[in-house]
Amino acid sequence: MTSGPHTAEQPTLNKDVPWDSFDPGAYIGNNYLDMKAVDEEIVSRVRDHFSDRLRGSGRVLAGIDVGAGPNLYPSLAMLPWCERITLLEWSANNIEYLERQRPSYDAHWxxxxxxxxxxxxxxxxxxxAYFRRAAEPVQGSLFDLCRKDPQWDVGTMFFVAESITESLEEFRRGVSCFMHVLRPGAPFAAAFxxxxxxxxxxxxxFPATYEIDTTEVLTAFQKFAYIDKKDVHRMADVGHLVRHGHTGMILVCGRRKE
Structure with missing residues:
Protein backbone atom coordinates (compact mmCIF):
# COMPACT_ATOMS: atom_id res chain seq x y z
CA MET A 1 0.00 0.00 0.00
CA THR A 2 1.02 3.57 -0.50
CA SER A 3 0.06 6.63 1.48
CA GLY A 4 -0.98 10.00 0.13
CA PRO A 5 -3.97 11.28 -1.84
CA HIS A 6 -5.36 8.46 -3.96
CA THR A 7 -6.19 8.57 -7.62
CA ALA A 8 -9.90 8.44 -8.36
CA GLU A 9 -9.39 5.25 -10.39
CA GLN A 10 -7.67 3.13 -7.73
CA PRO A 11 -8.51 4.01 -4.14
CA THR A 12 -7.49 1.52 -1.47
CA LEU A 13 -10.70 0.13 0.03
CA ASN A 14 -11.24 -1.22 3.52
CA LYS A 15 -11.38 -4.80 2.22
CA ASP A 16 -7.89 -4.41 0.74
CA VAL A 17 -6.20 -3.67 4.08
CA PRO A 18 -4.45 -6.39 6.17
CA TRP A 19 -6.14 -5.41 9.43
CA ASP A 20 -5.09 -8.56 11.28
CA SER A 21 -1.48 -7.39 10.86
CA PHE A 22 -2.21 -4.14 12.70
CA ASP A 23 0.23 -3.77 15.61
CA PRO A 24 -1.54 -2.25 18.64
CA GLY A 25 1.71 -1.95 20.59
CA ALA A 26 3.32 0.16 17.88
CA TYR A 27 0.19 2.28 17.54
CA ILE A 28 0.05 2.97 21.28
CA GLY A 29 3.75 3.77 21.31
CA ASN A 30 3.20 6.39 18.63
CA ASN A 31 0.05 7.91 20.09
CA TYR A 32 -0.95 7.15 23.68
CA LEU A 33 1.97 6.31 25.96
CA ASP A 34 2.10 10.00 26.82
CA MET A 35 -1.07 12.08 26.61
CA LYS A 36 -0.73 14.69 23.89
CA ALA A 37 -2.20 18.17 24.22
CA VAL A 38 -4.69 17.51 21.43
CA ASP A 39 -5.95 14.35 23.17
CA GLU A 40 -6.38 16.27 26.41
CA GLU A 41 -8.49 18.82 24.55
CA ILE A 42 -10.57 16.12 22.86
CA VAL A 43 -11.14 14.21 26.10
CA SER A 44 -12.18 17.41 27.87
CA ARG A 45 -14.68 18.37 25.20
CA VAL A 46 -16.19 14.89 24.96
CA ARG A 47 -16.43 14.72 28.77
CA ASP A 48 -18.32 18.01 28.90
CA HIS A 49 -20.63 16.99 26.06
CA PHE A 50 -21.62 13.69 27.63
CA SER A 51 -21.96 15.22 31.09
CA ASP A 52 -24.27 17.92 29.76
CA ARG A 53 -26.42 15.44 27.85
CA LEU A 54 -26.48 12.51 30.28
CA ARG A 55 -26.22 13.96 33.77
CA GLY A 56 -28.92 12.45 35.97
CA SER A 57 -29.71 9.58 33.61
CA GLY A 58 -28.18 6.93 35.87
CA ARG A 59 -25.89 4.09 34.86
CA VAL A 60 -28.33 2.06 32.78
CA LEU A 61 -27.37 2.91 29.23
CA ALA A 62 -25.78 0.85 26.47
CA GLY A 63 -22.79 2.47 24.78
CA ILE A 64 -20.74 1.61 21.72
CA ASP A 65 -17.25 2.61 20.64
CA VAL A 66 -17.00 1.88 16.93
CA GLY A 67 -13.57 0.86 15.67
CA ALA A 68 -12.22 0.90 19.20
CA GLY A 69 -8.73 -0.25 18.26
CA PRO A 70 -6.12 0.13 21.00
CA ASN A 71 -7.69 3.35 22.31
CA LEU A 72 -9.57 3.27 25.61
CA TYR A 73 -10.37 6.92 26.22
CA PRO A 74 -13.62 6.98 24.17
CA SER A 75 -15.03 4.11 26.25
CA LEU A 76 -13.74 5.67 29.48
CA ALA A 77 -15.65 8.83 28.55
CA MET A 78 -18.91 6.82 28.48
CA LEU A 79 -18.20 4.85 31.65
CA PRO A 80 -20.29 6.76 34.24
CA TRP A 81 -23.53 6.09 32.36
CA CYS A 82 -23.10 2.69 30.74
CA GLU A 83 -23.76 -0.74 32.18
CA ARG A 84 -22.51 -2.15 28.89
CA ILE A 85 -20.05 -0.71 26.37
CA THR A 86 -19.57 -2.60 23.12
CA LEU A 87 -16.01 -2.20 21.83
CA LEU A 88 -16.54 -2.97 18.15
CA GLU A 89 -13.30 -3.82 16.37
CA TRP A 90 -12.35 -5.76 13.24
CA SER A 91 -8.64 -6.47 13.79
CA ALA A 92 -7.95 -9.69 15.69
CA ASN A 93 -4.81 -8.16 17.23
CA ASN A 94 -6.80 -5.22 18.55
CA ILE A 95 -9.48 -7.52 19.97
CA GLU A 96 -6.76 -9.40 21.86
CA TYR A 97 -5.41 -6.09 23.18
CA LEU A 98 -8.86 -5.00 24.39
CA GLU A 99 -9.41 -8.33 26.13
CA ARG A 100 -6.09 -7.93 27.94
CA GLN A 101 -7.14 -4.48 29.14
CA ARG A 102 -10.41 -5.62 30.71
CA PRO A 103 -9.08 -7.01 34.03
CA SER A 104 -7.00 -3.90 34.74
CA TYR A 105 -6.11 -1.41 32.04
CA ASP A 106 -2.53 -0.18 31.63
CA ALA A 107 -1.13 2.72 33.63
CA HIS A 108 -0.72 5.03 30.63
CA TRP A 109 -4.52 5.43 30.52
CA ALA A 129 -13.86 -2.08 38.16
CA TYR A 130 -16.51 -0.34 36.06
CA PHE A 131 -14.52 -0.92 32.88
CA ARG A 132 -13.99 -4.58 33.72
CA ARG A 133 -17.74 -5.12 34.07
CA ALA A 134 -18.93 -2.89 31.23
CA ALA A 135 -16.43 -3.39 28.39
CA GLU A 136 -17.38 -6.04 25.82
CA PRO A 137 -14.91 -6.41 22.94
CA VAL A 138 -16.80 -7.64 19.87
CA GLN A 139 -15.17 -8.48 16.57
CA GLY A 140 -17.14 -6.91 13.76
CA SER A 141 -17.13 -4.41 10.93
CA LEU A 142 -18.32 -0.83 11.01
CA PHE A 143 -20.20 -1.53 7.79
CA ASP A 144 -22.15 -4.42 9.36
CA LEU A 145 -23.86 -1.92 11.67
CA CYS A 146 -26.07 -0.80 8.78
CA ARG A 147 -27.82 -4.18 9.04
CA LYS A 148 -28.52 -3.91 12.78
CA ASP A 149 -31.41 -2.25 14.61
CA PRO A 150 -30.76 0.95 16.59
CA GLN A 151 -29.82 -0.34 20.04
CA TRP A 152 -27.21 1.94 21.62
CA ASP A 153 -27.94 5.00 23.77
CA VAL A 154 -24.57 6.74 23.41
CA GLY A 155 -21.72 6.25 20.97
CA THR A 156 -18.21 7.21 19.93
CA MET A 157 -16.16 6.76 16.77
CA PHE A 158 -12.61 8.10 16.88
CA PHE A 159 -10.37 8.24 13.81
CA VAL A 160 -12.12 5.33 12.11
CA ALA A 161 -14.31 6.11 9.09
CA GLU A 162 -11.57 8.19 7.42
CA SER A 163 -8.72 5.90 8.52
CA ILE A 164 -9.82 2.59 7.00
CA THR A 165 -10.20 3.53 3.34
CA GLU A 166 -9.16 6.00 0.66
CA SER A 167 -12.71 6.06 -0.69
CA LEU A 168 -14.89 9.07 0.14
CA GLU A 169 -17.94 6.93 -0.60
CA GLU A 170 -16.83 4.35 1.99
CA PHE A 171 -16.15 7.13 4.49
CA ARG A 172 -19.69 8.45 4.08
CA ARG A 173 -21.14 4.96 4.37
CA GLY A 174 -19.13 4.39 7.54
CA VAL A 175 -20.56 7.51 9.16
CA SER A 176 -24.09 6.49 8.18
CA CYS A 177 -23.63 2.98 9.64
CA PHE A 178 -22.39 4.45 12.92
CA MET A 179 -25.38 6.75 13.16
CA HIS A 180 -27.80 4.01 12.11
CA VAL A 181 -27.34 1.99 15.31
CA LEU A 182 -27.80 4.90 17.72
CA ARG A 183 -31.24 5.33 19.24
CA PRO A 184 -33.08 8.61 18.60
CA GLY A 185 -31.68 11.37 20.77
CA ALA A 186 -28.49 9.45 21.58
CA PRO A 187 -25.50 11.72 22.24
CA PHE A 188 -22.34 10.89 20.32
CA ALA A 189 -18.81 12.10 19.71
CA ALA A 190 -16.73 11.42 16.61
CA ALA A 191 -13.23 12.53 15.63
CA PHE A 192 -11.49 12.60 12.26
CA PHE A 206 -2.55 2.19 6.27
CA PRO A 207 -4.92 4.24 4.11
CA ALA A 208 -6.91 7.37 4.81
CA THR A 209 -9.57 9.43 3.05
CA TYR A 210 -7.65 12.54 2.00
CA GLU A 211 -10.70 14.69 1.16
CA ILE A 212 -11.87 14.95 4.77
CA ASP A 213 -12.40 18.47 6.09
CA THR A 214 -15.06 20.12 8.22
CA THR A 215 -17.44 20.50 5.28
CA GLU A 216 -17.20 16.82 4.33
CA VAL A 217 -17.67 15.73 7.95
CA LEU A 218 -20.77 17.86 8.48
CA THR A 219 -22.20 16.76 5.14
CA ALA A 220 -21.81 13.12 6.19
CA PHE A 221 -23.71 13.76 9.44
CA GLN A 222 -26.32 16.17 8.11
CA LYS A 223 -29.05 13.61 7.47
CA PHE A 224 -28.63 11.84 10.81
CA ALA A 225 -27.61 14.27 13.54
CA TYR A 226 -28.31 17.49 15.37
CA ILE A 227 -24.98 19.31 15.66
CA ASP A 228 -24.56 22.80 17.09
CA LYS A 229 -21.82 24.94 15.54
CA LYS A 230 -20.20 25.31 18.96
CA ASP A 231 -19.77 21.53 19.10
CA VAL A 232 -17.68 21.34 15.93
CA HIS A 233 -14.00 21.73 16.77
CA ARG A 234 -11.18 21.95 14.25
CA MET A 235 -7.79 21.58 15.91
CA ALA A 236 -5.02 22.57 13.54
CA ASP A 237 -2.38 24.43 15.55
CA VAL A 238 1.16 23.05 15.40
CA GLY A 239 0.62 21.44 18.80
CA HIS A 240 -2.39 19.56 17.45
CA LEU A 241 -0.46 17.77 14.69
CA VAL A 242 0.58 14.35 15.92
CA ARG A 243 2.57 13.29 12.85
CA HIS A 244 3.41 14.32 9.32
CA GLY A 245 0.80 13.90 6.62
CA HIS A 246 -2.32 15.55 7.99
CA THR A 247 -3.51 19.13 8.50
CA GLY A 248 -5.46 18.84 11.74
CA MET A 249 -8.21 17.01 13.60
CA ILE A 250 -11.97 17.52 13.63
CA LEU A 251 -14.15 16.67 16.62
CA VAL A 252 -17.93 16.61 16.27
CA CYS A 253 -20.30 16.24 19.23
CA GLY A 254 -24.03 15.96 18.71
CA ARG A 255 -27.07 13.75 19.11
CA ARG A 256 -28.98 11.40 16.85
CA LYS A 257 -32.02 12.89 15.15
CA GLU A 258 -35.40 11.72 16.40
Missing part, protein backbone atom coordinates in the same frame (compact mmCIF):
# COMPACT_ATOMS: atom_id res chain seq x y z
CA UNK A 110 -4.54 6.98 34.01
CA UNK A 111 -3.76 10.55 32.79
CA UNK A 112 -6.78 10.35 30.49
CA UNK A 113 -8.98 9.35 33.42
CA UNK A 114 -7.52 12.20 35.46
CA UNK A 115 -8.79 14.65 32.84
CA UNK A 116 -12.22 13.02 32.86
CA UNK A 117 -12.38 13.25 36.67
CA UNK A 118 -12.36 17.03 36.45
CA UNK A 119 -16.12 16.61 36.03
CA UNK A 120 -17.89 15.25 39.11
CA UNK A 121 -19.79 12.65 37.08
CA UNK A 122 -16.52 10.71 36.81
CA UNK A 123 -15.83 10.62 40.55
CA UNK A 124 -16.89 8.33 43.35
CA UNK A 125 -16.27 4.96 41.70
CA UNK A 126 -13.42 2.70 40.65
CA UNK A 127 -13.02 3.14 36.88
CA UNK A 128 -11.09 -0.10 36.47
CA UNK A 193 -8.09 13.32 10.77
CA UNK A 194 -8.22 16.22 8.32
CA UNK A 195 -6.57 15.69 4.93
CA UNK A 196 -4.69 12.62 6.10
CA UNK A 197 -2.30 11.05 3.60
CA UNK A 198 -2.35 7.72 5.44
CA UNK A 199 -0.36 6.52 8.43
CA UNK A 200 2.32 4.03 9.39
CA UNK A 201 1.94 1.48 12.17
CA UNK A 202 5.09 -0.56 12.67
CA UNK A 203 6.26 -1.64 9.24
CA UNK A 204 2.91 -1.22 7.50
CA UNK A 205 1.20 1.72 5.80
Missing amino acids: EPFWKVLREDRAYRGFDPK MEHSEGYRVGDLE
Whole structure:
Protein backbone atom coordinates (compact mmCIF):
# COMPACT_ATOMS: atom_id res chain seq x y z
CA MET A 1 0.00 0.00 0.00
CA THR A 2 1.02 3.57 -0.50
CA SER A 3 0.06 6.63 1.48
CA GLY A 4 -0.98 10.00 0.13
CA PRO A 5 -3.97 11.28 -1.84
CA HIS A 6 -5.36 8.46 -3.96
CA THR A 7 -6.19 8.57 -7.62
CA ALA A 8 -9.90 8.44 -8.36
CA GLU A 9 -9.39 5.25 -10.39
CA GLN A 10 -7.67 3.13 -7.73
CA PRO A 11 -8.51 4.01 -4.14
CA THR A 12 -7.49 1.52 -1.47
CA LEU A 13 -10.70 0.13 0.03
CA ASN A 14 -11.24 -1.22 3.52
CA LYS A 15 -11.38 -4.80 2.22
CA ASP A 16 -7.89 -4.41 0.74
CA VAL A 17 -6.20 -3.67 4.08
CA PRO A 18 -4.45 -6.39 6.17
CA TRP A 19 -6.14 -5.41 9.43
CA ASP A 20 -5.09 -8.56 11.28
CA SER A 21 -1.48 -7.39 10.86
CA PHE A 22 -2.21 -4.14 12.70
CA ASP A 23 0.23 -3.77 15.61
CA PRO A 24 -1.54 -2.25 18.64
CA GLY A 25 1.71 -1.95 20.59
CA ALA A 26 3.32 0.16 17.88
CA TYR A 27 0.19 2.28 17.54
CA ILE A 28 0.05 2.97 21.28
CA GLY A 29 3.75 3.77 21.31
CA ASN A 30 3.20 6.39 18.63
CA ASN A 31 0.05 7.91 20.09
CA TYR A 32 -0.95 7.15 23.68
CA LEU A 33 1.97 6.31 25.96
CA ASP A 34 2.10 10.00 26.82
CA MET A 35 -1.07 12.08 26.61
CA LYS A 36 -0.73 14.69 23.89
CA ALA A 37 -2.20 18.17 24.22
CA VAL A 38 -4.69 17.51 21.43
CA ASP A 39 -5.95 14.35 23.17
CA GLU A 40 -6.38 16.27 26.41
CA GLU A 41 -8.49 18.82 24.55
CA ILE A 42 -10.57 16.12 22.86
CA VAL A 43 -11.14 14.21 26.10
CA SER A 44 -12.18 17.41 27.87
CA ARG A 45 -14.68 18.37 25.20
CA VAL A 46 -16.19 14.89 24.96
CA ARG A 47 -16.43 14.72 28.77
CA ASP A 48 -18.32 18.01 28.90
CA HIS A 49 -20.63 16.99 26.06
CA PHE A 50 -21.62 13.69 27.63
CA SER A 51 -21.96 15.22 31.09
CA ASP A 52 -24.27 17.92 29.76
CA ARG A 53 -26.42 15.44 27.85
CA LEU A 54 -26.48 12.51 30.28
CA ARG A 55 -26.22 13.96 33.77
CA GLY A 56 -28.92 12.45 35.97
CA SER A 57 -29.71 9.58 33.61
CA GLY A 58 -28.18 6.93 35.87
CA ARG A 59 -25.89 4.09 34.86
CA VAL A 60 -28.33 2.06 32.78
CA LEU A 61 -27.37 2.91 29.23
CA ALA A 62 -25.78 0.85 26.47
CA GLY A 63 -22.79 2.47 24.78
CA ILE A 64 -20.74 1.61 21.72
CA ASP A 65 -17.25 2.61 20.64
CA VAL A 66 -17.00 1.88 16.93
CA GLY A 67 -13.57 0.86 15.67
CA ALA A 68 -12.22 0.90 19.20
CA GLY A 69 -8.73 -0.25 18.26
CA PRO A 70 -6.12 0.13 21.00
CA ASN A 71 -7.69 3.35 22.31
CA LEU A 72 -9.57 3.27 25.61
CA TYR A 73 -10.37 6.92 26.22
CA PRO A 74 -13.62 6.98 24.17
CA SER A 75 -15.03 4.11 26.25
CA LEU A 76 -13.74 5.67 29.48
CA ALA A 77 -15.65 8.83 28.55
CA MET A 78 -18.91 6.82 28.48
CA LEU A 79 -18.20 4.85 31.65
CA PRO A 80 -20.29 6.76 34.24
CA TRP A 81 -23.53 6.09 32.36
CA CYS A 82 -23.10 2.69 30.74
CA GLU A 83 -23.76 -0.74 32.18
CA ARG A 84 -22.51 -2.15 28.89
CA ILE A 85 -20.05 -0.71 26.37
CA THR A 86 -19.57 -2.60 23.12
CA LEU A 87 -16.01 -2.20 21.83
CA LEU A 88 -16.54 -2.97 18.15
CA GLU A 89 -13.30 -3.82 16.37
CA TRP A 90 -12.35 -5.76 13.24
CA SER A 91 -8.64 -6.47 13.79
CA ALA A 92 -7.95 -9.69 15.69
CA ASN A 93 -4.81 -8.16 17.23
CA ASN A 94 -6.80 -5.22 18.55
CA ILE A 95 -9.48 -7.52 19.97
CA GLU A 96 -6.76 -9.40 21.86
CA TYR A 97 -5.41 -6.09 23.18
CA LEU A 98 -8.86 -5.00 24.39
CA GLU A 99 -9.41 -8.33 26.13
CA ARG A 100 -6.09 -7.93 27.94
CA GLN A 101 -7.14 -4.48 29.14
CA ARG A 102 -10.41 -5.62 30.71
CA PRO A 103 -9.08 -7.01 34.03
CA SER A 104 -7.00 -3.90 34.74
CA TYR A 105 -6.11 -1.41 32.04
CA ASP A 106 -2.53 -0.18 31.63
CA ALA A 107 -1.13 2.72 33.63
CA HIS A 108 -0.72 5.03 30.63
CA TRP A 109 -4.52 5.43 30.52
CA GLU A 110 -4.54 6.98 34.01
CA PRO A 111 -3.76 10.55 32.79
CA PHE A 112 -6.78 10.35 30.49
CA TRP A 113 -8.98 9.35 33.42
CA LYS A 114 -7.52 12.20 35.46
CA VAL A 115 -8.79 14.65 32.84
CA LEU A 116 -12.22 13.02 32.86
CA ARG A 117 -12.38 13.25 36.67
CA GLU A 118 -12.36 17.03 36.45
CA ASP A 119 -16.12 16.61 36.03
CA ARG A 120 -17.89 15.25 39.11
CA ALA A 121 -19.79 12.65 37.08
CA TYR A 122 -16.52 10.71 36.81
CA ARG A 123 -15.83 10.62 40.55
CA GLY A 124 -16.89 8.33 43.35
CA PHE A 125 -16.27 4.96 41.70
CA ASP A 126 -13.42 2.70 40.65
CA PRO A 127 -13.02 3.14 36.88
CA LYS A 128 -11.09 -0.10 36.47
CA ALA A 129 -13.86 -2.08 38.16
CA TYR A 130 -16.51 -0.34 36.06
CA PHE A 131 -14.52 -0.92 32.88
CA ARG A 132 -13.99 -4.58 33.72
CA ARG A 133 -17.74 -5.12 34.07
CA ALA A 134 -18.93 -2.89 31.23
CA ALA A 135 -16.43 -3.39 28.39
CA GLU A 136 -17.38 -6.04 25.82
CA PRO A 137 -14.91 -6.41 22.94
CA VAL A 138 -16.80 -7.64 19.87
CA GLN A 139 -15.17 -8.48 16.57
CA GLY A 140 -17.14 -6.91 13.76
CA SER A 141 -17.13 -4.41 10.93
CA LEU A 142 -18.32 -0.83 11.01
CA PHE A 143 -20.20 -1.53 7.79
CA ASP A 144 -22.15 -4.42 9.36
CA LEU A 145 -23.86 -1.92 11.67
CA CYS A 146 -26.07 -0.80 8.78
CA ARG A 147 -27.82 -4.18 9.04
CA LYS A 148 -28.52 -3.91 12.78
CA ASP A 149 -31.41 -2.25 14.61
CA PRO A 150 -30.76 0.95 16.59
CA GLN A 151 -29.82 -0.34 20.04
CA TRP A 152 -27.21 1.94 21.62
CA ASP A 153 -27.94 5.00 23.77
CA VAL A 154 -24.57 6.74 23.41
CA GLY A 155 -21.72 6.25 20.97
CA THR A 156 -18.21 7.21 19.93
CA MET A 157 -16.16 6.76 16.77
CA PHE A 158 -12.61 8.10 16.88
CA PHE A 159 -10.37 8.24 13.81
CA VAL A 160 -12.12 5.33 12.11
CA ALA A 161 -14.31 6.11 9.09
CA GLU A 162 -11.57 8.19 7.42
CA SER A 163 -8.72 5.90 8.52
CA ILE A 164 -9.82 2.59 7.00
CA THR A 165 -10.20 3.53 3.34
CA GLU A 166 -9.16 6.00 0.66
CA SER A 167 -12.71 6.06 -0.69
CA LEU A 168 -14.89 9.07 0.14
CA GLU A 169 -17.94 6.93 -0.60
CA GLU A 170 -16.83 4.35 1.99
CA PHE A 171 -16.15 7.13 4.49
CA ARG A 172 -19.69 8.45 4.08
CA ARG A 173 -21.14 4.96 4.37
CA GLY A 174 -19.13 4.39 7.54
CA VAL A 175 -20.56 7.51 9.16
CA SER A 176 -24.09 6.49 8.18
CA CYS A 177 -23.63 2.98 9.64
CA PHE A 178 -22.39 4.45 12.92
CA MET A 179 -25.38 6.75 13.16
CA HIS A 180 -27.80 4.01 12.11
CA VAL A 181 -27.34 1.99 15.31
CA LEU A 182 -27.80 4.90 17.72
CA ARG A 183 -31.24 5.33 19.24
CA PRO A 184 -33.08 8.61 18.60
CA GLY A 185 -31.68 11.37 20.77
CA ALA A 186 -28.49 9.45 21.58
CA PRO A 187 -25.50 11.72 22.24
CA PHE A 188 -22.34 10.89 20.32
CA ALA A 189 -18.81 12.10 19.71
CA ALA A 190 -16.73 11.42 16.61
CA ALA A 191 -13.23 12.53 15.63
CA PHE A 192 -11.49 12.60 12.26
CA MET A 193 -8.09 13.32 10.77
CA GLU A 194 -8.22 16.22 8.32
CA HIS A 195 -6.57 15.69 4.93
CA SER A 196 -4.69 12.62 6.10
CA GLU A 197 -2.30 11.05 3.60
CA GLY A 198 -2.35 7.72 5.44
CA TYR A 199 -0.36 6.52 8.43
CA ARG A 200 2.32 4.03 9.39
CA VAL A 201 1.94 1.48 12.17
CA GLY A 202 5.09 -0.56 12.67
CA ASP A 203 6.26 -1.64 9.24
CA LEU A 204 2.91 -1.22 7.50
CA GLU A 205 1.20 1.72 5.80
CA PHE A 206 -2.55 2.19 6.27
CA PRO A 207 -4.92 4.24 4.11
CA ALA A 208 -6.91 7.37 4.81
CA THR A 209 -9.57 9.43 3.05
CA TYR A 210 -7.65 12.54 2.00
CA GLU A 211 -10.70 14.69 1.16
CA ILE A 212 -11.87 14.95 4.77
CA ASP A 213 -12.40 18.47 6.09
CA THR A 214 -15.06 20.12 8.22
CA THR A 215 -17.44 20.50 5.28
CA GLU A 216 -17.20 16.82 4.33
CA VAL A 217 -17.67 15.73 7.95
CA LEU A 218 -20.77 17.86 8.48
CA THR A 219 -22.20 16.76 5.14
CA ALA A 220 -21.81 13.12 6.19
CA PHE A 221 -23.71 13.76 9.44
CA GLN A 222 -26.32 16.17 8.11
CA LYS A 223 -29.05 13.61 7.47
CA PHE A 224 -28.63 11.84 10.81
CA ALA A 225 -27.61 14.27 13.54
CA TYR A 226 -28.31 17.49 15.37
CA ILE A 227 -24.98 19.31 15.66
CA ASP A 228 -24.56 22.80 17.09
CA LYS A 229 -21.82 24.94 15.54
CA LYS A 230 -20.20 25.31 18.96
CA ASP A 231 -19.77 21.53 19.10
CA VAL A 232 -17.68 21.34 15.93
CA HIS A 233 -14.00 21.73 16.77
CA ARG A 234 -11.18 21.95 14.25
CA MET A 235 -7.79 21.58 15.91
CA ALA A 236 -5.02 22.57 13.54
CA ASP A 237 -2.38 24.43 15.55
CA VAL A 238 1.16 23.05 15.40
CA GLY A 239 0.62 21.44 18.80
CA HIS A 240 -2.39 19.56 17.45
CA LEU A 241 -0.46 17.77 14.69
CA VAL A 242 0.58 14.35 15.92
CA ARG A 243 2.57 13.29 12.85
CA HIS A 244 3.41 14.32 9.32
CA GLY A 245 0.80 13.90 6.62
CA HIS A 246 -2.32 15.55 7.99
CA THR A 247 -3.51 19.13 8.50
CA GLY A 248 -5.46 18.84 11.74
CA MET A 249 -8.21 17.01 13.60
CA ILE A 250 -11.97 17.52 13.63
CA LEU A 251 -14.15 16.67 16.62
CA VAL A 252 -17.93 16.61 16.27
CA CYS A 253 -20.30 16.24 19.23
CA GLY A 254 -24.03 15.96 18.71
CA ARG A 255 -27.07 13.75 19.11
CA ARG A 256 -28.98 11.40 16.85
CA LYS A 257 -32.02 12.89 15.15
CA GLU A 258 -35.40 11.72 16.40
